[in-house]
Amino acid sequence: MHSMKELNVEVLVVGGGTAGVSAALAAAEAGVTVCLAEFGSGVGGVGTHTGVHVYYLGTHTDMQRKLDREVQEIAGNLGGKVKGFHPEAKKIRLEERLAQNGVTILYDHVAVQVILEGKRVTGVVFESPYEVLRVEAKVVLDCTGNGDICALAGAPFASGREWDGVMHAYSLPPRYLKEEAEIADFLNFDVGWVDSSSARDVSRALLEARKVLWDLPELGDDRLIAVGSQLGVREGRRIVGQYVLTLEDLALDRRFEDVVMRCYTHYDNHALDLANESRFAQIWEGVIGAWKDRIGCDVPYRSFVPVETDGLLIACRALSMDHDTATSFRMQPDMHCVGEVAGTAAALCVQSGRLPRDLEVPALQRRLINRGVLKKDDLVRQSAPWLTLDDDKRAQRNWTLETVRRPEVQRRLIEALGTEQEGPAIWWLWKSGENVIPLLKETLAKSEGKQQRGAAMALALLGDRAGSSCLVRAVEEEAMDAPPGFERFIPPRWIACLILLKELREASCLEVMLDRLQRRNPTARLAAFSQILHVLHYLIAVSEQIPTDTLAKVKQAVNQLLAEPELGEDWQVNMELDTSIRWNIEMTAAYLLALLGEDNGYVILDGYMTDERAYARNMAHRLKARLRQRVVPQDERTEVQH
Structure with missing residues (x-):
């Protein structure tokens, strides 16, 4: 047994991945002492160890842009070409930046216990092959990805989908040399499912993924040169914070007074079993057809603060949000930003003598503006929802929760039913509320075909059964048309109608569904x-x-x-x-x-x-x-x- 050693710092960052490094750098740059503890043997997370070395959507900050330029310069000296950023170059520069800012790095240190004073976290105990180390800190940042520190502290959390608890699909990207271009690329394929909070299930998943690699037809004659050393986990625990961010918040570009960053993504859920997802997800993807539409909103400081614990901030993809949002708000640039916000907040807590839940948010916002995480306009802007019609620009704000209650706007929405703009039209008719029901019923009675069906769908979303027979007919006739979009994630209209009939508890399709249980025509x-x-x-x-x-x-x-x-x-x-x-x-x-x-x-x-x-x-x-x-x-x- 090793005797326990002790270390005292002002900010302890647990996890040296995508968010953790940004958190450590932001806190250190603010002038506080920082320790970064990582269970592995390197920093950078999914971009350097899993092998996903490109950025896909997300919000970039000044610190990220500077780091990316520095990584590119180092990559030029390493030889060869790489798609996206060079993962080894990024490791090198991250370690250099941490050292330059005086951050103490602890590799191969696994968090095994949280030190508590009542409900306040005051440190973490780590074990390594070499020592048992007790690190005490004024503020602890959970950058573990899965919210391990919050869970150890007893903070409430949720996992997976409401129906079955299943988390987002995982990957294990192979890195290969593209034969024709001599460039290092990777394949970010989905292997299957994993409970990322279970070490044994992660071990099983790693073994399963490596077996699958040999059979991937996409690799063809390209030469496999490496496999990620850790799983590409897309979801884990979601810690319950003072505010739980929702996918509807992102869709509506929701504003929050305590905004500390903005996220930018789309509903990037890889699940093909849509029926197992939430009601909102089935509506957004299956009825509206908006899987690929860009979304994003303010992220409030409250989503960083666990509800029952203090001295601790959530600073990774375990942020307080629902499952639908977790499938989307997870991109590397956004997680860099999450870390930078948390590190800046932690430093301010130390310097102001306040605990995280008592932090003065305006003071934090000023620091984030100075760092280029926020803009001054972010504090006073108006929401600009993402779904629009007729190629209207979001900035025009023609489509908001207020404007869609106007009669002339509602008539414009009615005209779009049955067209390629039906998805956004149904969305805004739903958001119009009950005052649009008479107009929808009038349309239902006077129209026919796809426009009539669209009116029935909008009515069903509003809880009105007037168009049920129209929905039943679409199911019986197996309507195969669909909104424009990525085919794998946009089901045919008869499925959209079935989703809505399910919402209404309309049993008229019982006999038809028993037939469909046996008779399938895959597309x-x-x-x-x-x-x-x-x-x-x-x-x-x-x-x-x-x-x-x-x-x-x-x-x-x-x-x-x-x-x-x-x-x-x-x-x-x-x-x-x-x-x-x-x-x-x-x-x-x-x-x-x-x-x-x-x-x-x-x-x-x-x-x-x-x-x-x-x-x-x-x-x-x-x-x-x-x-x-x-x-x-x-x-x-x-x-x-x-």
């Missing part, structure tokens, strides 16, 4: 497994309305589905390589059977309780708990929030 927009899950979730939603004389038929159809030998085998790792989502389909079907009084449903769930895959066990536990409590979760309620 680029709708894989067989995806159709199955949409049907199962619809049946779950209307389960209490199934006539007694139809129950046996429903149970038989579900059991026949479960007997299919290749059920769920068409879930794709990438564009060509298939794997299986059978586990999820089986448990979703089991939940339905249990609701219908079938003991077999519980048997299936029990079988997954000891599965080697943590994400499968998590789903089984979640569904069994829901069955025990008989509590209808948020994403299964009839009301649609607007």
Whole structure:
């Protein structure tokens, strides 16, 4: 056993990844003493160790831009060409910058205990192969990615989706030499699912991903030269802060008085099982067709502050936000920015003698403006929602929560129904509120075809059943048209209508859905497994309305589905390589059977309780708990929030 050593600093940054390095630099540049503790043997995180060495969306700050220029200069001396930034050059420059600013770096140090004084975090105990180290600090920053320090401190958190607890898909990018260009590139493919808070599941996922690499058809004749040393984890714990950021906030470009940064992204959820996602996600992607549309908003300081803990700031992708937002607000530039905000805030806490939850936000905002994280205009600007019609510019603010209540604007929205602009039109009709319902009903009565269907969809979002028969007809006729966009993530209109019928608890499609459970015609927009899950979730939603004389038929159809030998085998790792989502389909079907009084449903769930895959066990536990409590979760309620 090693005797415990001690170290005292003003700011302790735990995690030297994308956000952690920025946090340490920002705090040190403000003049406080900083220790950066990292469980691995290098800094930079996903960009240097996972191998995702390009930027995709996100907000860039002055510090990031300067660092990128310096990395590019070093890369020129290393030889060869690399897509994006050179990961080794970035490691070199990050370590140089940390050293120049007097940051103490601790590699191979794993956080094992949080030091608490009541609810206040005052330090962290680390173990390494060489020592046990107690680091005390005035402010601790959780830059672990998964919110490990917050969890150790007892802060409440959420994980994964509401339905099954599943987190965003992970990757393990191979780096290869492109034969024709002699340039180092990488392939950021999705392997499958992982519970990133479980060391054993991460180990399993690493082994699984490395096996898949050899079969990737995309690599062709290109030469594999390296594989990321750590998983490309896109989601972990989400710590509950004083404000939980939502995807709707991003879509509406929400303003917050305590803004400390702005994020910029799109709904970059790689999940192909849309039926398992939240109500809002199904509407945004499946009904509005806005998967690829750019979004972003103010990020409030409150999202950095855990609700029940002090002396600690959330400073990574474990920021206080819902699952939908976590799939999107995770890009490297945004995480650089998150770290810079937290480091600046920590230094101000030290220098002002305040705890994080008592920090004067205006003083922090002034510092962030000086650093180029915020602009002065960010403190007084008006929201400019992202979805517009007729090529209107966002800055014109023709499309806001206020303007869409005007009669002339609502008529303009009605005219767009049934056109390529139907998605944004339905969105704004939904956001118009109940005062647009009479106009929608008038349109429903006087129009036909796609415009009539669009009016029915908007009415359903507002909780009105007047257009139900129109939606049912679209499902029965299997309407295959769809809004423009990335085909894999924009389902056909009959699925959009089914999503809305599910919201209304409209059971008229019961017989049709039993047929669709068995009869599938996969397309680029709708894989067989995806159709199955949409049907199962619809049946779950209307389960209490199934006539007694139809129950046996429903149970038989579900059991026949479960007997299919290749059920769920068409879930794709990438564009060509298939794997299986059978586990999820089986448990979703089991939940339905249990609701219908079938003991077999519980048997299936029990079988997954000891599965080697943590994400499968998590789903089984979640569904069994829901069955025990008989509590209808948020994403299964009839009301649609607007």
